[in-house]
Amino acid sequence: MIGLSVTAAPATAAEKPQAKASSVALTVNVSDKVKVDTGRYTATYNGKKTVNSGTNKPALPLLAGDQQLLSVGVFAQDAAAALQNGTVYSGACSALAGKGATLVAIGDGSSCVKPGEAVTVNLAELNLQKLGATTDYLLNDQSKSVHVKLGPVNDLVQTIVSGVLSKVGGLSVGVDLDAAESTCMAQGSDFKGKTQLKNAAVTVNVPGKGDIKVADLPTNPKKNTTVVPDLSPVTDAVLGRVDTLLQSGLKSKIAPGVLDVSIRIDLIEHIKEQLAVLLKGIETDLVKLTMNKQDKTAKSLEVSALDIKVLDAVKKIGAPTAANVAIGTSTCGTNGLTSSEEKAAASGDKKNVDVVVSGDKSDPDTSVQVKPDNAPANAELNLLSSPAAKGGFAAGALVLLVAAAAATRWFLLRRAHA
Numbered sequence: 244m245i246g247l248s249v250t251a252a253p254a255t256a257a258e259k260p261q262a263k264a265s266s267v268a269l270t271v272n273v274s275d276k277v278k279v280d281t282g283r284y285t286a287t288y289n290g291k292k293t294v295n296s297g298t299n300k301p302a303l304p305l306l307a308g309d310q311q312l313l314s315v316g317v318f319a320q321d322a323a324a325a326l327q328n329g330t331v332y333s334g335a336c337s338a339l340a341g342k343g344a345t346l347v348a349i350g351d352g353s354s355c356v357k358p359g360e361a362v363t364v365n366l367a368e369l370n371l372q373k374l375g376a377t378t379d380y381l382l383n384d385q386s387k388s389v390h391v392k393l394g395p396v397n398d399l400v401q402t403i404v405s406g407v408l409s410k411v412g413g414l415s416v417g418v419d420l421d422a423a424e425s426t427c428m429a430q431g432s433d434f435k436g437k438t439q440l441k442n443a444a445v446t447v448n449v450p451g452k453g454d455i456k457v458a459d460l461p462t463n464p465k466k467n468t469t470v471v472p473d474l475s476p477v478t479d480a481v482l483g484r485v486d487t488l489l490q491s492g493l494k495s496k497i498a499p500g501v502l503d504v505s506i507r508i509d510l511i512e513h514i515k516e517q518l519a520v521l522l523k524g525i526e527t528d529l530v531k532l533t534m535n536k537q538d539k540t541a542k543s544l545e546v547s548a549l550d551i552k553v554l555d556a557v558k559k560i561g562a563p564t565a566a567n568v569a570i571g572t573s574t575c576g577t578n579g580l581t582s583s584e585e586k587a588a589a590s591g592d593k594k595n596v597d598v599v600v601s602g603d604k605s606d607p608d609t610s611v612q613v614k615p616d617n618a619p620a621n622a623e624l625n626l627l628s629s630p631a632a633k634g635g636f637a638a639g640a641l642v643l644l645v646a647a648a649a650a651t652r653w654f655l656l657r658r659a660h661a
Contacts, residue, residue: 268572336425355424
């Protein structure tokens with residue numbers, strides 16, 4: 244373990260240096276009124292001693308209904324504040340990574356997690372029928388020539404088209420990544436923050452085509468870098484899948500000679516043109532991502548590795564898992580204490596607040612079990628929630644890596660004198 248002994252000199256009434264840092268691995272705004280997160284871990288130096296509150300052993304509250312933001316993941320969130328040689332310091336680190344990731348203890352603030360497997364953050368399920376991709380719309384033809392040419396197989400064609408829509412009508416939007424983390428360090432009034440993304444990309448899953456990558460995210464994004472993914476590759480994939488399914492369905496279910504080849508080709512092209520018009524409307528109105536989001540004041544700096552906003556078009560035609568998702572939020576600075584924090588500092592109390600998860604408290608299966616403070620380093624924790632039918636959180640399992648606090652004090656300011 245890399246460490247640095249820090250001795251707090253007695254502070255006089257005239258000078259009372261303060262430092263404060265906090266971290267939240269994941270924050271999910273389900274709606275304007277519903278917000279869940281992994282809990283906040285805070286370290287505050289009040290001029291005499293450091294007071295810690297919250298939890299640095301984060302657990303994920305799963306979302307209500309059938310929606311599931313994550314299936315498997317590892318979270319890291321830690322913070323520290325101290326006085327050294329008359330200067331106050333604070334630092335924080337927070338991250339989300341895939342299963343098998345490990346927390347690392349380092350002193351230079353360059354990283355707080357070693358990536359494992361890839362993890363997907365599920366943002367929304369798109370329903371093309373809600374977009375307007377119905378059988379009636381796709382077969383709509385102002386000249387009626389399509390229906391006239393189809394003649395006796397008109398009803399059968401409608402059945403085939405309906406079947407095709409059911410196979411391609413559900414698209415899943417998500418962010419795939421090995422790790423996303425932010426770090427924040429403050430020395431007096433000097434603030435430094437950064438973000439690292441490991442193999443991160445925005446993807447849309449098209450049934451029968453797999454994941455279509457619509458945006459690659461940089462490893463070391465510049466401050467407040469914004470990306471709005473272009474959905475045009477998804478449009479191409481959907482139309483290609485529709486073409487394949489229609490060709491197969493029309494050939495296999497309509498007897499040879501009943502539907503002329505030229506009519507079949509015209510029909511497929513007509514359907515694809517109608518569908519393309521609908522998809523065009525959401526090609527640049529899917530999600531908005533801000534990487535390395537930084538918000539600085541005179542006394543503090545807040546850094547979020549990824550801030551993801553689901554745009555309005557998605558909300559109208561799908562089921563967003565969340566309206567806004569913030570991954571890896573770290574805050575550091577010399578901001579003052581709240582009244583409750585001053586009281587805790589005066590008493591020397593150290594609080595460890597477990598994550599609070601809403602749900603049916605009468606159902607024991609809805610509770611989230613968090614590893615106790617004396618959990619061994621690198622212990623794994625499995626979380627299960629009750630069925631959505633009881634109003635609790637969606638069923639799912641989350642493997643959390645719980646590291647001992649001493650092993651994750653990356654921020655012990657090894658380079659304080661650099």
